[in-house]
Amino acid sequence: MFLEITQPEKQFNTIVEAIWYYHKLVDNSNTSFKVVLFFVEDEALDENTIYYFPRDCSPSTPPSLLADPKTAVMRSARTGKMTIIENVTKPPKDITFVRVEGDDRSGSLLCYPVKINQLNKVRMVISIFCETPNYFSRKSEAIYEFLLAPFKKRLVIEFCLLKLKEEVLTAKEAV
Structure with a gap:
């Protein structure tokens, strides 16, 4: 019964979608958002486990490029702290916003x-990721932390259920 009722993979998708919605x-503008959930194993991105929403907008940057320690995703993974790039066209010197060929978008990025x-x-x-530059601000980190905390708790529960x-x-296969 446990195996039938626990479906963390579906829950990860649902949680990512809920973050997007x-x-x-809460946003009054008509800006576009993309939410991606990356899994990290031994300080490296798990390229096979990525959840995103909207479903028709797969991550434009391959995980292999995001694995650089200076990217916002890996910086958050390594430090355990939120990373914000207020304007991706002008990232801080110590953080890399990876662009693939032909990617000229502007926007703002939060990695939690x-x-x-x-x-x-x-x-x-x-x-x-938000298409609007300066949408996310380092001055508002405490607010983002408060808003994302319930999603984080649910993700932790689902991760533990997955394991x-x-x-x-x-154990079942060993029997």
Whole structure:
């Protein structure tokens, strides 16, 4: 029964979608958002586990390029702290905003780490891209932390369920 009712993979998709809808609801402008959930293993991106919304907007930058330690995603994973690039056309000198050929978009980026306290490691990073430059501000980090905290809690629960499910499946196969 446990294996039937636990479906963390579906929940990850639902949580990412909920983060997107939440931002659309609180935003009065008609700006465009993209939310991506990256998984991190041993301070490297898991290229096979990526969730995003809207579903028709897959991440434009390959995870292999985002694996550079200076990218906003990896900086959040490494430091365990939120990383904000207020204007991606003018990123801070110590943070890289990776562009693929033909990518000339402007906007603002927030990367929020999800730490699994039981492991004492960041295992996921929520990346929220907004087409509007300066939409996210470092001055508002405490507000973003407050707004994203419930999603973070749910992601941690689903991550733990995923690992428990993997252990149950492994034990079941061993029998």
